[in-house]
Amino acid sequence: MSDAAEMDVAIFTVLDDPALQALLPDGVYWGQASQGTIPKTKFVIVAQTHHEDQYEFQDEAFERFIYQITARAKESTSVTVDTAAARIRVLMAGLTTATGYEVAAVQRIERIKYPDPDPSDPATLWQHAGGLYEILAQPTIP
Amino acid sequence: MARRHGKNGKVMMDPTGSTTVVEVASLNAWTLDASSANVDVTAYSDTNLQYVKGLPDYKGTVGGWWDASDTAFFDAAFAQTAVMLELIPSTLDATAKFSGLGYVDASINCPADGAVSISGNWVAAGNWTYTPGV
Numbered sequence: 493m494s495d496a497a498e499m500d501v502a503i504f505t506v507l508d509d510p511a512l513q514a515l516l517p518d519g520v521y522w523g524q525a526s527q528g529t530i531p532k533t534k535f536v537i538v539a540q541t542h543h544e545d546q547y548e549f550q551d552e553a554f555e556r557f558i559y560q561i562t563a564r565a566k567e568s569t570s571v572t573v574d575t576a577a578a579r580i581r582v583l584m585a586g587l588t589t590a591t592g593y594e595v596a597a598v599q600r601i602e603r604i605k606y607p608d609p610d611p612s613d614p615a616t617l618w619q620h621a622g623g624l625y626e627i628l629a630q631p632t633i634p
Numbered sequence: 635m636a637r638r639h640g641k642n643g644k645v646m647m648d649p650t651g652s653t654t655v656v657e658v659a660s661l662n663a664w665t666l667d668a669s670s671a672n673v674d675v676t677a678y679s680d681t682n683l684q685y686v687k688g689l690p691d692y693k694g695t696v697g698g699w700w701d702a703s704d705t706a707f708f709d710a711a712f713a714q715t716a717v718m719l720e721l722i723p724s725t726l727d728a729t730a731k732f733s734g735l736g737y738v739d740a741s742i743n744c745p746a747d748g749a750v751s752i753s754g755n756w757v758a759a760g761n762w763t764y765t766p767g768v
Binding site for chain 1: 641642643644645660661662698699725747748749
């Protein structure tokens with residue numbers, strides 16, 4: 493049976509991109525970026541916000557995933573995250589394969605952009621930009 | 635026999651109208667409506683409408699996902715002849731089925747934000763039978 497976690501892997505694979513890393517050098521993270529000893533200030537967060545199975549008789553026909561993928565940067569302007577969000581959109585359009593699935597469609601269905609004050613220093617802003625991405629895929633492993 | 639989930643339903647069809655039916659791929663729904671064409675025979679002094687039962691008007695729908703490799707559904711719809719249909723509520727009770735000749739219509743829905751789906755109506759083109767599972 494196809495493993496939905498393979499879609500997560502496929503997303504991280506396409507986001508492993510030098511141009512995106514140049515903009516957001518602290519990496520791509522699932523759900524949250526652990527700050528650790530060296531604070532991260534420019535990174536990408538990937539999270540799954542919705543998933544549903546669509547059936548045919550005897551079998552699963554499609555899986556529909558929705559991921560929220562946002563560029564985040566601790567800076568006063570949105571220039572970096574805007575550029576990164578545009579790069580993420582290009583990279584996601586190139587997501588055509590995932591182990592155990594035939595990818596039928598990948599498309600952004602909602603744009604995300606907002607600033608957020610740093611909890612420990614309200615005078616400092618975090619910039620967020622990206623989108624909700626819908627993936628429709630046909631499982632290929634019974 | 636137990637109550638069943640529809641996930642194990644099945645639609646079988648022979649486009650030639652004979653009895654060599656094969657499964658139609660990628661379908662996920664079917665309906666059958668056997669409502670009778672009842673006739674109103676209400677008379678003076680009756681206190682409510684009264685009917686005599688007419689013949690069941692077998693008809694229904696089928697639906698599913700479009701599969702480029704399976705042309706049987708549209709072949710049946712475009713043909714001018716009746717096809718043999720077997721509508722099976724659950725393969726767990728494989729002998730339970732509704733079957734008979736039918737004329738099939740088809741439509742296809744291709745949305746920009748979803749999967750391509752197909753649907754269609756069917757009406758009886760011969761006598762239909764219900765074969766109970768037990």
